Amino acid sequence: MFDTGPVVVRPPVPERIKQLKPLVLAREQVVAVADELSALFPAGGLRRGSSIAISAGPGGGSRTLTAGLLANATATGSWAAVVGVPGWNLAAAAEQGVSLERIAIVDRPEPASWATVVAALIGACDVVVAAPPPRVRAALVARVQARARERGSVLMITGGNATASAGLVRQADVHLKIESRTWRGLGVGHGHLRAAQATVEVTGRRQAARPRRFDLWLPGPDGRVGVVSTVADAGRGHDTAAARDAGPRTRRLRSVG
Amino acid sequence: MTAVRTMVVWCLDWPVVAAGCESDDVAAVFVANRVVAASAAARVAGIERGLRRREAQRRCPHLLVFDRDEAREVRIFEEVVRVVERYTPRIEVTRPGQCAFATRGPSRYFGGDHALADLLSEAIADVLAGRTEVRIGVADGPFAAALAARAAQAERTGCAIIEPGSVTDFLHPLPVTALERPELTDVLLRLGLRTLGAFAALPATDVLGRFGVEGREGHRLANGLDALPPDGRIPPPDLDVSIELDPPIERVDQAAFVAKTLAEQLEQQLQHEGVACTRVAIEAETEHGELLVRLWRHEGALSAAAVADRVRWQLDGWLNAAPSARPSGGLIRLALVPDEVIAAAGRQLGFWGGETAADERAARAFARVQGLLGPDAVRVPEWSGGRQLGDEVALVSAAAVDLAERSLRPVAADAGSIGVGVEAPWPGRLPRPAPSLLHASPLLVDVLDAAGDAVHITGRGLASAAPRTLVLADRRRLRVTAWAGPWLVEERWWDADRSRRQARFQIVTDDGGARVVMRESGQWWEVAAYD
Known part of the structure; x- marks a missing residue:
């Protein structure tokens, strides 16, 4: 198709930039994710100071995806705090690779003290997973994000089941949206659930602005979250339009950095 | 060089006494679900230190169970210390229930160790009024004296005196x-x-x-x-910290606040000098010029939090004493004097595993959040094992565990061998993957067959018909695209109150969601979802 042209020539450029650049800039420091999942993020991992929104459709999967992203961080000694995500079965998180020695669960605070609690954890924990209370003011979330930016923690905003409101999602640097989820292993009256395959759309601001789609195991047959195979750029009209808009801007930012 | 001749006064089972029990009550005091102290009657019933609460209650069903309250223990122990203070100054409190002092001066004055020990044991027995017994040990050095106190027999007036120079024969x-x-x-x-x-x-x-x-x-x-060798313990002169209190303080909560800042100040000073404090004197001066002094010892080095605790307990003991013994006015000055210091060995943060800077930072933040939301607001997971969903991992308060200590436990690469509880076979457990969302209380749902009737479980443990429709708690109807089950669990059939009989199904619906639903006592419940 005609609008896949620029995409084909782009891949070598970041490689080249990586070779030429001697330093790791502060804004490029990342909390590593599993190698397979690094393709999801423009920075190759959870960029310190950034915020990541995770939302899911009716098929769910946000807890599984969150666990998959936390797995590598907690296993390498980073602490993760989870604020106000009720009912998360940590046995499942452990199957998905999260090291339970490095995770702390904070009860859902009163809406008034939500920001204070999250702000106290930012900086001390490398990753803070927080579900904002319903009808939270966008300005409050922005303040929490600013603190994460300043302290170099990764803020993951998750809404549990598709409650992350549109405003919060727009504020995040990277937005992972689980679009559809297909389960394997369960028949009609036989078998048992073994794995689920899901399509995850990655959008966001700046480098992540161009929407991309990935087929992920949520979770896979081995219990882990992984990539099934990369799907080429979305074919839908408005997505490619966004990609075209974002293209030059992305390139400009890179040349400055 | 031999150690300083020391007398140790030890009141038996002090935590139980502080909890307000008589000596013939069957009672035990617990910390983190383990027995730390038991009354004499409870010990006869087989309650020993370190026993789990459940085991203790099994051995002795009428056991009175108390949580430990160290502030109260100190406050009540202050009565005993005040009696000892009539005979000698500079008493150091090792912990509530046990105090020590050097005997050189007082024994010469009262006519020997035996005479002093007899005097003291009578005076303390008076103030204890039968609540517990007192044991007194005298030996060269506080360690041997404490062991002597434990070895003392009730029939020999509760005193054991190890003659000077024969301490090694005793030890x-x-x-x-x-x-x-x-x-x-x-x-x-x-x-x-x-x-x-x-x-x-x-x-x-x-x-x-x-x-x-x-x-x-x-x-x-x-x-x-x-x-410690004697040369390592000369405190530099300028390590004490003090604070003038204006207006004078009369309430413990105000004093506790001051104690915390003072303890932190002391720790900073000590750190600056590269020393740690093993014995600290807490001094308070009242409006009317009374000077209250008490020494506190700790086996390890005293941290800021430990010092702050001890100051708070001590002030509680002074300010909330019986009216006759209470200071006559508010406190106008509070000072902490590090009485014995040792070179700080420092704590080496781990390079591989062990305690890391990240653990410390996280622990501080959790303490802060606990301050905001309450002590149980921050919880950390621990493996427990079980058949039911949600039994495998238990959440315990982060305040109750040492976060750095936990990290020393082996972390296995695959989920199958993480802990004992997980490895133990639990027949009837749902196969992997585990559902990631557990409902705190199961949601009432309905599972219907093709005819629109509720599916039920037959006497042979089979579904009466294939589930076709799942009606959620919010009355949304979803078409069932795949299902399996029932997996039957029958637990504790011998116990009428706690027996459970349930049939579990995995159900995938047309919206892509997967759930665990369960039929129990004639109802359908949604217990978990694969979020």
Whole structure:
């Protein structure tokens, strides 16, 4: 198709930039994710100071995806705090690779003290997973994000089941949206659930602005979250339009950095 | 050089006494679900230190259970200390229930160790009024004196006096575990060194080389010496911290606030000098010029939080004493004087695993959040194991566990071998993957067959018909695209109250969601979802 042209020539450029650049800039420091999942993020991992929104459709999967992203961080000694995500079965998180020695669960605070609690954890924990209370003011979330930016923690905003409101999602640097989820292993009256395959759309601001789609195991047959195979750029009209808009801007930012 | 001749006054089962029990009550005090102290009657019933609460209640169903309250223990122990203070100044409180002082002056004044011990035991027995018994031990050095107090027999008026110079004869037959350094004594026992004498017979240089500073301390104690060589304990003159209180403080909560800042200030000063404090004097001065002083000792070095706790307990003891013994006015000055200091060994943060800077930082943040939301607001997972969903991992308050200690446990790469509970076979558990969302209380749902009737479980443990429709708690109807089950679980059929009989299904619906639903007592429940 005609609008896949620029995409084909782009891949070598970041490689080249990586070779030429001697330093790791502060804004490029990342909390590593599993190698397979690094393709999801423009920075190759959870960029310190950034915020990541995770939302899911009716098929769910946000807890599984969150666990998959936390797995590598907690296993390498980073602490993760989870604020106000009720009912998360940590046995499942452990199957998905999260090291339970490095995770702390904070009860859902009163809406008034939500920001204070999250702000106290930012900086001390490398990753803070927080579900904002319903009808939270966008300005409050922005303040929490600013603190994460300043302290170099990764803020993951998750809404549990598709409650992350549109405003919060727009504020995040990277937005992972689980679009559809297909389960394997369960028949009609036989078998048992073994794995689920899901399509995850990655959008966001700046480098992540161009929407991309990935087929992920949520979770896979081995219990882990992984990539099934990369799907080429979305074919839908408005997505490619966004990609075209974002293209030059992305390139400009890179040349400055 | 031998250690300072010391008298130790030990009141038996102090935590139980502080909880307000008489000596014939069957009671035990628990910390983190383990017995830390039990009354004499409870000990007869088989309650021992370290026993789990459930086991303790099994052995003794009418056991009175108390949580530990150290502030209260100190406040009540203050009565005893005040009695001892009539005979000698500079008493150091080792912990609530036990205090020590050097006997050189008072024994000469009262006519010898025996006379002093008899006087004291009578006076303390008066104030205790039968709530518990008191034991007194005199020996060279506080370690031997404390062991002597424990060895003292009730029939010999509760006093054991080890003559000067014969302390090693007393110590050497005792088991090596008397050192109360579990990590060290564990190794010693496995090396075949079962008594203090056997350990003491080793050359000091070899012990230092093999067991480090801790080993050297233990070795010195086993030889009847002070734990630390005498040259390491001259406090530099300017380490005390004090604060003038204006207006005067009369309430404990105000004082506790001051105590915290003061303790932090002290710790900073000590850190600056590269020393740690093993004994601290807490001094308070009242409006009317009364000076209250009490020494506190700690086996390890006292941290800021530990000092702040002790100051708070002590002030609680002074300010909330009986009206006759209470200071006549508010406190106008509070000072902390590090009385014995040792060179701070420092804490080496781990390079691989162990305690890391990240753990410390996280622990501080959790403490802050606990301050905001309450002590149980921050919880950390622990493996427990179980058949039901949600039994595998238990959440415990982060305040109750040592976050750095946890990290020392082996972390296995695959989920199958993480902990004992997970590895143990739990027949009837749902196969992997585990559902990631557990409902706090199951949601009432409905599972319908093609005819629109509720599916039920037959007597043979089969579904009456294939589920076709799932009606959610919010009355949304979803078409069932795949299902399996029932997996039957029948637990505790012998116990009418706690028996459970349930049939579980996995159901995938047309919206892509997967759920665990369960039929129990004639109803359908959604218990978990694969979020």
